[in-house]
Amino acid sequence: MMKRIRVIIASASMLLLVLGIVGCTKVEYTQIEEPAYLRVFNNLNYVQTLDSKDDKVPFFCMLINPVVGVDGTLSEAEIVGDFLDKRDAYAPPYPSHIGSNNSVNNPEYPGKNNVLVGPILNGFDLSSWAQVPSGKLRVVFAYRPKNTIPFFQLEPHLRKDILIDTVINLDGREVYTLHLLQTDFVTKEHGVLLRQENFHKLSLSDSLVYVNFYNMSAKGFWQADATLKDDDYKLASFKSGIKDDMNVFLSLYEDQSKPSHIGATVPGFKGKYMTSVKRNTNLATVSPYVSFPLWAGSTADGIMTPMWQRFDFFVPGMDMTNNPFYAGEKNTGGNWAAVNCLQNGKVAVTSGDNGTLLPNLLVNIHSGKDNPKTFATVNTLEVVNGRIYLTTIQRKYAPPIY
Template sequence: MLRSRLQYIMTSAIVLMLLASGCSKVEYKKIDNPAYLRVFNNLNYTISLANKDEPVPFLTMLVDPQMDKDGMPVSAAVKGDFLDQREPYAPPYPSHAGTSTSYKNPEYPGKENVLVGPVLNGFDLSSWAQIPSGKHRVVFMFRPVNNTPFFDLEPRLKKTILIDTTLTLDAKEVYTLHVLQKDFITKKNGIYLRQENFHKLPLSDSMVYVNFYNMSAKGFQEADNSLKAGYKKSGALQNGIKDNMNIFYTLVKDEPADKVFLPGYTQKFLGTITRNAEAPVVTQYYSFPLFADGASDGIHTTIWQHLDFMAPGMHPANNPYYTFQYDTDGNWAPVECLLAGKTALQSRPNSALLPNMIVNIPSGIYNPRSFATVNTIEIVNGNIYLTTVQRKYAPPIY
């Protein structure tokens, strides 16, 4: 009897400690035959006199919402709240999960406590959320920029719909959903749902893969530059590129005193990119060797990538523009995927900057070890984004 009372007291004390510390248990419901979904808000915004009266595209995503008699959403099967403009880099792991520095969510699932994707064909899908497969109504709502959960907002603050559409998601398929501007002149917005296929391709773990999308709005590049936000960080890309461009790449290696271009991988034609914000077709993956530097030890490499987006007929060897020019009429935009620790001062002045497509991370007995990845580079209205997917790797041994 005494033992039972002691156990009861200890258990009660533990419960009280947990309550006092604010701990809460998240209940996860098993999803049979799920699809895997990742969502980005590409509606970048700057507040100015020209748009001060427009609603800020800070969003809530509702999947299969339930509405009251006045058409006001009161619940949803899936909620992605506080969906802010996306960040330039979406790394190969859920970097935002569990962080509490900001209530804003740069992607879905991001910080949401939901069931995530598995390791599928060796690829880590923990940045994708599980969602019931099938046909769904998907609604994106405007919401105020504050930390109040959507359904706790005043009724007047949760009634403005940005997008209301129906999507069909097939079981065990991987989807990336983009909210973006379709037409720069009319300001029409919409969605772009892409069914990914990287996990189905026979990709080598000794090659780095990348594909490209220009999802800019119709008329963006042709519009007067005074109408654009002019993101300085995007370099010559900030005012857009032509609808059809060629892509050249150079692999760069750091030396103690300078950087050198790898022989055989300098100003090489990689492929093409065509503006398309409507038909969500997966574009071709291009590749280069993980250990293109013959002097590397096969464990770690310091190479990084320079890209040139150039109008047809142009080549980096006969580029008529200077490295400090930002206005190139959409004919040329350099991008540098820098090694960690590099800065804009070590790159071309008008280059957009992204992280290295090669992941260098402690693994096994090596610190660091270099891993090949599958990458997607997306250009949207003067911004450029890199999404990296990695195979599951061995954790470090300490």
């Protein structure tokens, strides 16, 4: 029986050109007329505790317009996103997973799948979005064993265990991001959230970096006992989650080449209020983008800047001036969490800092005669049950001149 999931879509409009990416081997593609563009993230994480030892591992096959037998066995589908694992902390501005042979596990869709993808639109690279048919689509997320056997080669009894079975409606030539989420931490309810993106339609400056924020954590997560949450030290102050209403503050630091210490802040950008964020797993409205100058740092020369960013999430009434927590404290009761965005997201600032790590929002790359050159980006930071994820979208840049 189809499980009813409420899916709400934020409206937007745009024109896209169809572009296919061809891999190293010959792939026969089916032309899609009036496609929509879809990217899918599995936001479900699991923690091994005595209370959760019998929970199913959230490892899925995503199927669009599947065929289901009378006995409930899934036998084929129009589009298959197999081996869908939990998402990576960083979704870079290019399809980095294609060609990876280390594992069949896929941190997103399309990810490693060799499929028709989106074009360059208004200067934005949409090659991390897959082309899918527009219109009404049936979407199924089916549990699968964590092995390397393709879904439709599994034994029939292993092709019946469905978590989500729902219908979404996609407009042609529009850009969507689909999130698989836990909606209630206590009851373990799940759902999907389909967001219709609008970054490609906005009038954005090349000299500003843009970012928006979401808290898609499950109801009751931050209130839950710490023993029920992931004890990964890399989560730092996000481990306990954040409260349902938070304010976000930005600090810009001058030089990411010296990560052993916090360093000097850019004048005017120490604990600057940016926006507020509310917990939400139902409404798919696009959050407004806020921005900061690409060339704010004192060493910026219009070509390259080593600047990096820190975002502090504070409960309303608290900010940088009255923060009662000390550096390095991880259990803040959901009142404070911080993320440092520098280098490749794997270099700590200090051993006592409480910020989790993500890559720099700025992209430094060889372009034209400059190596490197710094480019502004459009970014999304999403908090989900004690983790924070970064998605970066890059604009078109001139190819290197050697």
